[in-house]
Amino acid sequence: MTTKAFSSEVGTGSREENASNKAAAPLLDVAHLTLKIGASGRSVVNDVSFQVFPGEIVGIVGESGSGKTLAARAVMGFIPPAVRLTGGAIRFEGQDVMAMSGKDLRAMRGSRVGMVFQEPMTSLNPSMLIGRQLDEGLELHRKLDASGRKALILDMLRRVGLRDPEGALDSYPHQFSGGMRQRIMLASVMLLKPALLLADEPTTALDAVVQRDVMELMVDLTQANDTAVLLISHDLGMVARYCSRIVVMCQGDVVEQGSAEDILARPQHPYTRKLLAAMPQRLPARFLPQDQTPIVAVRDLIVDYPGRQGFFRKSAPKRALHGISIDVQPGEVVAVVGGSGSGKTTLGQSIAGLVKPSGGEILFNGKPIAKSDTAYWDYRLNCQMVFQDPYSSLDPRMTIGQLVGEPLRLVEAMSGAQKKARVAEVLAEVGLKDGFADRYPHELSGGQRQRVAIARAIVRRPSFVIADEPVSALDVTVRAQVLELFDDLQKKHGFSCLFISHDLGVVEQVADRVIVMHEGRIVEEGPRDDIFDNPQHDYTKKLLSAVPGLESTGDGGVRLFWRLGEGEAPASA
Amino acid sequence: MSGDGTMTRSSTMSGERRLKLPAPNALVGGTLIAILLAAAGTGALWTPYDPLKLSFREKLVAPNALHWLGTDEFGRDVLSRLMAGAATSVWISILTVTLAVVMGTTIGLFSGYMRGWTDRVIMAFNDALLAFPGILLALGLLAVLGANKYGIIVALGIAYTPSVARVVRGTVLSLREREFIAASRVMGNGEGFTMLRHILPNCIAPLTVLATSMFGYVLLAESALSFLGLGVPPPAPTWGNMLAGSRPYIDQAAWLGIFPGLCISLTLLGINLLGDALRDKLDPRMRGSR
Incomplete structure (x- = not known):
């Protein structure tokens, strides 16, 4: 079985045996844990029980609001003041965490239980040297002299893959990239060789290639120290890949738990099935007539970002796009993929007219938009954009009806009544029919907001839509619904689309053609099936090998597979 | 502004809930300001005594049944002067705050939205003004404009513009x-x-907070200017020059200082409470839910 093949590769197979040998005493035993919000009495974690054995990796999967983070934080005694423990017990190494004194609790944190947070940009103190930060925990929990501590720190920094550990000691966090910071964070936690590591979405903020490196480093390090890991994530694919057991949570309840293999192959609970069904899957390729005038053509587009300017200094501009040329045919969905810093967002923004290119030209319907006013307005009215963050893309002071109706302001041919009818029609199309027009964005969920953003983009019936990571801020099941909606609308209205994403799974589902970008250049482009099945460029291969694929087995279960054999994938640096 | 439609529609939507339970800050603030406006309105038309009439026989009389709040060193009725002064003081404050908010918002909006060199030049100028103590700036301007009601309004308005511009620019930048x-x-x-449609309305919340606290500063600044002899010239009463004039008599006639001071404090309290309530009311995010 394929799952077996890769689980042995990352070492979880041997861990399972490891764990079963010691099965007698669980390291962490959470029994009937119930947490309620003080004022309203609403329970946010409801009768949750699970165990973690020494050296084992257990994943908690759930969407936002499932209580997964609260349940895990309770292990460390970190629960917000508004939340009360109303039942159950948490035993760590046989001791009741809830009954511990403040002093014992502090001794346990850090030295016996470590934690890695989601956001590497904010979890390190920006005004403290790395060396000082790493030293902090050691100084507190270990009786060692300064030189002994320094040796330990240097050794650990070397092991997490920092090129210049000595130099890193005297550096500040901002001098490192997100991936490197997460490695440093991991180093600081693992320095104390804790028995349990709580990892709360440790790689969610990183891009796919880095994500895999960091996860693998985490697995290696914890295995070497026989540290158990409680991995909290919304990403079922990642959890399934690294964990031996999975706990699925939904709205405060544990709906299912069991071995990773069983849960994937034979999900019992409807919610687990729903989660699995929501994983993006490839649809059959569509036939599109080629050789028409491309709706949008970009020729040798160059974008420079000006350097920082002060009164007396000016740093050199940074080139974000090095001469990009693309064509988008009518009705075609073209996906642009790449890691952070690849220039994919800049490409979208410059086509949308938000960033002024310093060279090259953009043709809309075969006419250069910079040359004439009529061509510009044709393009302006027919090119729309859906943004990534549904929380910031809607003006908080406008109602949904006003938001969706705003683009029609510039359509002179429509009467007031027609505009009103169009808004109602579009809202119905995106599934926000009843009473939504009078509401404000803050009254809507993330998925509903993104529906509003889509409605706003298509209300003028544009021929071209740019979607910049439209679903990456959404939960798995909501993401599936929004993608489906997007797909339906695209088929119904036949607009072309430039779909920018770092998520290869999503791209595989929606794209007709894929463009892979790296450091401001296109490294590979072609039909979706070619790119996914027969990638040519090393970077494409690396991207693909970092993300596990999921395949439906028909009976509600899924099968996890590598996109490329380990031999084919270039070693990740 | 085209946002008017929103306001009316959504306030009718959540109107019933609001009416049943008005926020306590709106209630207290509203009452205080209502009293103030009533006093100012009445004071402009009618006062118990002529606020300017001197009566040396009755000078420095403590509060009694005839003169509820006592009389000053020239025997003028304090209550009458407070009522007459309310109109002047409130009028000066409202006009000054309006002037500063309009000018500051325009500058801040333009500067923050344009960024680049425009922003840098405007803000350098703005910061230079900001570095100057507001009262000193107003003093200088008053020396040019002459000490009268409108001179004070213009001088204080200009003096408070830079801080509004700063706040608005910061909001616009984000x-x-x-x-x-x-x-x-x-x-x-x-x-x-x-x-106008997307940025300006979203600046309202910080502006409301700023404007209400500025109202207080202006009342105080007007007192300070009067104190230095550059305010509204006597004998016309303002709360500021009444407070300033009370200083020599503070040990024999404490009521001369206490009542104008109390008026200023209560007005500030009322304005601040009302400002908070107004900000919540104007922000759709604070409506509904909970």
């Missing part, structure tokens, strides 16, 4: 990076429309 501003541009909206 707003213009939000995606809904990009969305507005992609729609094809012009820069001016985007500024």
Whole structure:
């Protein structure tokens, strides 16, 4: 079985045996844990029980609001003041965490239980040297002299893959990239060789290639120290890949738990099935007539970002796009993929007219938009954009009806009544029919907001839509619904689309053609099936090998597979 | 502003809930300000005694049944003077705050939205003004404009403009990076429309807070200017020059200082409470829910 093949590769197979040998005493035993919000009495974690054995990796999967983070934080005694423990017990190494004194609790944190947070940009103190930060925990929990501590720190920094550990000691966090910071964070936690590591979405903020490196480093390090890991994530694919057991949570309840293999192959609970069904899957390729005038053509587009300017200094501009040329045919969905810093967002923004290119030209319907006013307005009215963050893309002071109706302001041919009818029609199309027009964005969920953003983009019936990571801020099941909606609308209205994403799974589902970008250049482009099945460029291969694929087995279960054999994938640096 | 439609519609939507339970800050603040406005309105038309009439036989009389709040060193009725002064003081404060908010918002909006060199030049100038103590700036301007009601309004208005401009610019800078501003541009909206429709309304919350606290500063600044002899010239009463004039008599006739001071404090309290309530009311995010 394929799952077996890769689980042995990352070492979880041997861990399972490891764990079963010691099965007698669980390291962490959470029994009937119930947490309620003080004022309203609403329970946010409801009768949750699970165990973690020494050296084992257990994943908690759930969407936002499932209580997964609260349940895990309770292990460390970190629960917000508004939340009360109303039942159950948490035993760590046989001791009741809830009954511990403040002093014992502090001794346990850090030295016996470590934690890695989601956001590497904010979890390190920006005004403290790395060396000082790493030293902090050691100084507190270990009786060692300064030189002994320094040796330990240097050794650990070397092991997490920092090129210049000595130099890193005297550096500040901002001098490192997100991936490197997460490695440093991991180093600081693992320095104390804790028995349990709580990892709360440790790689969610990183891009796919880095994500895999960091996860693998985490697995290696914890295995070497026989540290158990409680991995909290919304990403079922990642959890399934690294964990031996999975706990699925939904709205405060544990709906299912069991071995990773069983849960994937034979999900019992409807919610687990729903989660699995929501994983993006490839649809059959569509036939599109080629050789028409491309709706949008970009020729040798160059974008420079000006350097920082002060009164007396000016740093050199940074080139974000090095001469990009693309064509988008009518009705075609073209996906642009790449890691952070690849220039994919800049490409979208410059086509949308938000960033002024310093060279090259953009043709809309075969006419250069910079040359004439009529061509510009044709393009302006027919090119729309859906943004990534549904929380910031809607003006908080406008109602949904006003938001969706705003683009029609510039359509002179429509009467007031027609505009009103169009808004109602579009809202119905995106599934926000009843009473939504009078509401404000803050009254809507993330998925509903993104529906509003889509409605706003298509209300003028544009021929071209740019979607910049439209679903990456959404939960798995909501993401599936929004993608489906997007797909339906695209088929119904036949607009072309430039779909920018770092998520290869999503791209595989929606794209007709894929463009892979790296450091401001296109490294590979072609039909979706070619790119996914027969990638040519090393970077494409690396991207693909970092993300596990999921395949439906028909009976509600899924099968996890590598996109490329380990031999084919270039070693990740 | 085209946002008017929103306000009326949504206030009717959540109106019933509001009416049943008005926020306590709106209630207290509203009452205080209502009393103030009533006093100012009455004071302009009618006062118990002539606020300017001297009566040396009755000078420095403690509060009694005839003169509820006592009389001053020239025997003028304090209550009458407070009522007459209310109109002047409130009028000066309202006009000054309006002037500062309008000028500051225009400058801040323009500067924050344009960024680049425009922003840098405007802000350098603005910061230079900001570094100057407001009262000193007002003093200098008053020396040029002459000490009268409108001189004070213009001088204080200019003195308080830079801080408004700073706040608005900061808000604009953070707003213009939000995606809904990009969305507005992609729609094809012009820069001016985007500024007025999307940026300006979102500045209202910080502006309300700033304007209400500024109202207090202006009342105090007017007192300070009067104290230095550059305020509204005597004998016309304002709360400021009444407070200033009470200083020599503070040990024999404490009521001369206490009552104008109390009026200023209560007005400030009322304005601040009302400002908070207003900000919550104007922000759709604070409505509904809970």
